[in-house]
Amino acid sequence: MSHMHIPDGVLPVWIVTAGWVVTALLLAFCIKRVSSIELKRKVPLIGIISALMIVGMTLEIVPIAYHINLTVVAGIVLGPALAFISVFIVDLLISMFGHGGVTVVGLNTIIIGAEAVLGYYLFQLFKEVMGNKSMFWESSLAALLSLLLSTSIMLGVVYISQISPEKIESIGHLVSGTGSNTNGLRVLEDGINFSRFAKTVFILSPLGWILESVITGLVVKYVFRVRPDLILPERA
């Protein structure tokens, strides 16, 4: 559970819709950037890497919910634009397999796509800064950080979803009424206790983050030893 797939029906419709709109815009942007490059060569590449991510998800390391995602690996190998497209394909497919929500494919793509894109840029940054020989630390740190960030984005989405227009009233009502939780955060009548939610996520996730970043590091290290051309920027 290095990241969450938001399920259907827990978030308000407006934010779900917003998720689709933003994803569509980002996809349009990415596709525009890609189609200048040779499409015929890229499609099989996207296909294989997306398939690899799904294969990763079918291999459960710690049973029940801890599987690997390889999003950062995808980001490093594909580059940001292709990786985002690939994440969208993966999310669409796994939603059909009942693995994540359908209505929230848009939101999930933003969150997980951010992971891949951030992973790519962080890796490039660490590579410049650290110049390590094996690429292990660069990639695993990049993975760890981008997982942390993508989880924060997810929490952000959940947080924003609470501030829906229809809820504003009830917030006012709450503040004046029965009072809120001891730590001062808002508790919504029908909604999510955000601090409790964030705590749960931050308790459950780190094991997933660590596993994912160690595996990312080892995978990238391996690929770097065998096919350095796939990791270094010289690639076509």
Added chain:
Amino acid sequence: MDVSAIDYYANHGVSFLHGARALSKIIFAGLVIASVVISNSFYLLLAVYFSLLTIVIWTRLPVLKIVTIAAYPAIFALIFAAASWNGSWVSAGVIVLKALCASLAMVILIVTTPYPDVFSSIEPVLPRIIREGLFLTYRSLFVLLELTDNLVKGLRVRGGLTHGRYIKNVVNFSSGIGLLLVRGLDLSEKFYGVLNVRGYSGRISGGGRHEKTGVNDFTAIVIGVLILGAALVIKKNGELSVYDGCMLALSLAALVLSTAYVVLPNTWGRAWKK
């Protein structure tokens, strides 16, 4: 997420849903998900879940396996439910049931419809690169699954995966994934060659098969409409009206009767024959 099993059921099943067109089943799933999204009634959602279970039983596929596959999002829903815990089991149940129903509706679609048909039906709304990406991803998925199977066997035979030695296992396993990635990239080069040689110019699938709309499609859509209708009625009348009780009783009855009719004459395990 047992992709091979899902795919196998879709390609080898013989139920009325397998006989319906992909588009009808997509509409069905859409209607169910719409009702799940608009409804906050615990009883209605439970009724929807029972109805979906009834349908699963009628597909004559392994029920437990399919229910397990579709139960995955419930784990995440549980976290949301725990976070919005207000002392009432009912509102926690609503969150979990929403996730369960939506995911089961999707799984029903995918275990009764071979993927080329599903993709062909949603093709028109997708940009080309994603359309083609979907097809190639699915094709690559099965090539990679076979490679993975081979790889895991290789690791085990050579002592790379040993009970109780977690660190070594993770290191070896990661090397395996790296190997898979490198192989995968080779494969994509080859796919590229094949596309080139065979004159690819933007047409991977042959489009949906020309199927006729029949009584199966009608059934699927009618069930979907009924579910959405019930959701709308209950939304209008508020929760815990008489309607809730009726729906629940009705769906439960359907479930029990179907189980009796379909499953009991066989046994749980033997319901699915090749």
Added chain:
Amino acid sequence: MGESLEEIVKVRNLGFKYPDGTTLKFDGRDFTVGRGERVVMLGPNGSGKSTLLSLLLGLLKPSEGEIEVLGVDPSKEYEKIRERIGALLQNVDLQIIAPRVWDDVSFSPRNYGYKEEETARLVDDILKKLEIEHLKDKVPHYLSGGEKTKVGLAGALVIKPELLILDEPFEHIDPACRTELIKLLNRVNKENGTAIILSTHNMNTVPLIADTVYLIAEGGNIAGKGTPKEIFSQVETLSKCHIEPPILGELFSALKKQGVEMDISLTVDEAACTIANAMVLSKNKTGLG
């Protein structure tokens, strides 16, 4: 044979360099294929057979030398000739791209913009010819190895190509299936006049499928050319290419060593005739003497 035919493939002094520096030079002899000719390439692992086939298909760009396929340079103008060429690359699994057998076999005609009925007719034709009509609606990952090869072949043959290029089509399939495949290829060659270029490591199939054999040595060097019989009697060139003659070739050389001299025959039936005749002859001879 083949000398007087129109040459549809001509390769001269071809060279290719992989990005990592591996260099292949297909020199020593010209590589040519006549219309309707069946050509087999033999050579050790890594000699460059697959590379040469990729060059012919315009998948790689030669770094030197000339290459002409059906009158054009494939690395520049492959699009002009692609409708006249069918190909099956190493590893059939990857050959099948479309989600269903029918979609896959119809892949090329659809992409070349054939009309729908025309496509349907061509596909049904070839499926019938290869006896795989029943697989039409199957998803490729439920096909057996032999079936995959046949589907791949159907996809290559559907547009009635003038030239068929096959890279190791006989691996991983059982002998019965192999024999069937060879029959099929020979039928296509005869009926449509399709030229065939294929590579293989299975020497015993060579006499059954080849008009002309090319020997490729390490580094791409084209070390020999001739009919199967000619090639398999050039023991030195063969050993230079790490190739062993087919079993029957070896048998006849072993017999020669034992003092029994006969014409080399490379197919079982021929060989049986030769040996039986020789026995009868030797009987008669002694009888006469």
Added chain:
Amino acid sequence: MGESLEEIVKVRNLGFKYPDGTTLKFDGRDFTVGRGERVVMLGPNGSGKSTLLSLLLGLLKPSEGEIEVLGVDPSKEYEKIRERIGALLQNVDLQIIAPRVWDDVSFSPRNYGYKEEETARLVDDILKKLEIEHLKDKVPHYLSGGEKTKVGLAGALVIKPELLILDEPFEHIDPACRTELIKLLNRVNKENGTAIILSTHNMNTVPLIADTVYLIAEGGNIAGKGTPKEIFSQVETLSKCHIEPPILGELFSALKKQGVEMDISLTVDEAACTIANAMVLSKNKTGLG
């Protein structure tokens, strides 16, 4: 041969069912392998050869029947015997796991917790024996097909196993390499007394490497057992298994049809002797007559 040997593999009435319902029943005959015996499995595509090998390696759990390898049930206690078994499964490419050849060959001893010097000694030994010392520091990805097979084999042989299990080791490698591999396997068999079980579609290699041949028919049925000569003279069972006898087998049956009756020999040298002798005999006979 093999009857009086200690049996290190015993399989009786084994059945296996894949999750999708495909069922294989290895019945008809018991499958046994004696210490130091060389066993070859033949059968059409999809008959269950790879499945049986996976069952022996404890990778799959039988749904019925008994299976015993080196005294234990591999599906339960494979860890107990794994250091005594070496294996190379179909598709070598994915068995070479480590990023360098040396790392890969030393993979098993390192994972089994051998000491460093011990590991180094074993690895150097086997690399020398297989004549691939020069590949030590190479990245396996860039090796040729034959070289990869050898590296894979080195990884399987490094721990001096009592039992070696190989699934189609001869595919995609050239004939010279194949011959070398066969020699190598026979040497390992002789020197270390390693028993070998392998599957192949290459009939002509069978007489060179097999003490005992098992014929597997569709569905896993063990349809025949015997020495190569015995098996290849059972024409009916062979055709039931979609198998064609090796070329020499066919030659002798063709000769028989032509009225020339001889003992079947399946290796080239033997066959040459047989034929040469027959000629001399027929000469003499006629001479006498």
